[in-house]
Amino acid sequence: MQIVQFDSEIAWAHSIADRWCERLRATPSLRMCLPAGHTPVPVYAEMVNAVKSGLVSFAHAEVFTLDEFGQLAPDDAGRCTQQLRRSLIDHIDLPPDRFHFLRTEAADLAEECRQYDLAIGRGFDLTLLGIGLNGHLGMNEPGTPVESTTHRAELHASTVAASRRYLSHTHAPTWGVTVGMKHLLESKEVWLLAGGPNKAEIVRRTFQGAITPAVPSSMLRQHPNCILFVDAGAGAGL
Numbered sequence: 500m501q502i503v504q505f506d507s508e509i510a511w512a513h514s515i516a517d518r519w520c521e522r523l524r525a526t527p528s529l530r531m532c533l534p535a536g537h538t539p540v541p542v543y544a545e546m547v548n549a550v551k552s553g554l555v556s557f558a559h560a561e562v563f564t565l566d567e568f569g570q571l572a573p574d575d576a577g578r579c580t581q582q583l584r585r586s587l588i589d590h591i592d593l594p595p596d597r598f599h600f601l602r603t604e605a606a607d608l609a610e611e612c613r614q615y616d617l618a619i620g621r622g623f624d625l626t627l628l629g630i631g632l633n634g635h636l637g638m639n640e641p642g643t644p645v646e647s648t649t650h651r652a653e654l655h656a657s658t659v660a661a662s663r664r665y666l667s668h669t670h671a672p673t674w675g676v677t678v679g680m681k682h683l684l685e686s687k688e689v690w691l692l693a694g695g696p697n698k699a700e701i702v703r704r705t706f707q708g709a710i711t712p713a714v715p716s717s718m719l720r721q722h723p724n725c726i727l728f729v730d731a732g733a734g735a736g737l
């Protein structure tokens with residue numbers, strides 16, 4: 500795992516977006532797995548500007564939402580897909596049929612997961628990830644087997660509490676569906692994003708603690724092509 504550290508959030512977001520534009524220009528059909536959450540929002544804003552300025556295009560790319568909450572209506576603003584639409588998808592030139600997302604309201608969730616795995620197929624070229632305070636990646640909570648594919652996950656109490664930040668009501672979901680560790684670890688390239696001092700301790704454990712499924716983010720140290728992008732706050736413990 501390579502670490503790239505920046506003094507400011509602006510420099511952090513700008514650098515990640517620059518590299519992302521490079522990847523898209525080199526491979527217009529780039530297959531990406533992208534997270535919701537607060538962390539990537541400034542990066543997505545930069546990418547929206549790049550598309551609007553004609554510097555890059557998603558016209559031939561493919562995007563998979565990393566995860567999705569259960570127990571929220573499909574149009575709930577807190578759904579991961581809705582967050583991702585608002586911050587990125589609605590403002591870029593990605594064709595609608597190249598945006599994949601998880602329907603956690605599906606009657607047959609196992610079949611929904613199976614279809615998502617089929618769509619993922621040969622896997623991702625680039626995966627962007629935030630880090631949960633307990634080291635979760637997507638909704639792969641501590642202890643998730645490394646061979647897991649898309650699956651339903653019960654959320655840890657800290658994840659349920661953290662999800663309240665995305666909601667305009669008090670009905671925080673207790674489960675979700677997530678792309679599994681297998682596809683994250685098999686992605687050709689993984690960029691782990693962390694910003695702000697509240698991520699400093701989990702960033703330190705990710706990079707310096709034991710490599711163990713008990714801290715899913717630490718498993719990325721075994722990935723051959725993973726970059727951890729931190730700002731000054733998140734990198735303070737390194």
Ligand code: PGA
Nearest residue numbers: 536537538629630631637
């Ligand atoms: P955040 O969430 O980007 O909103 O901090 C990260 C996560 O819990 O995976």
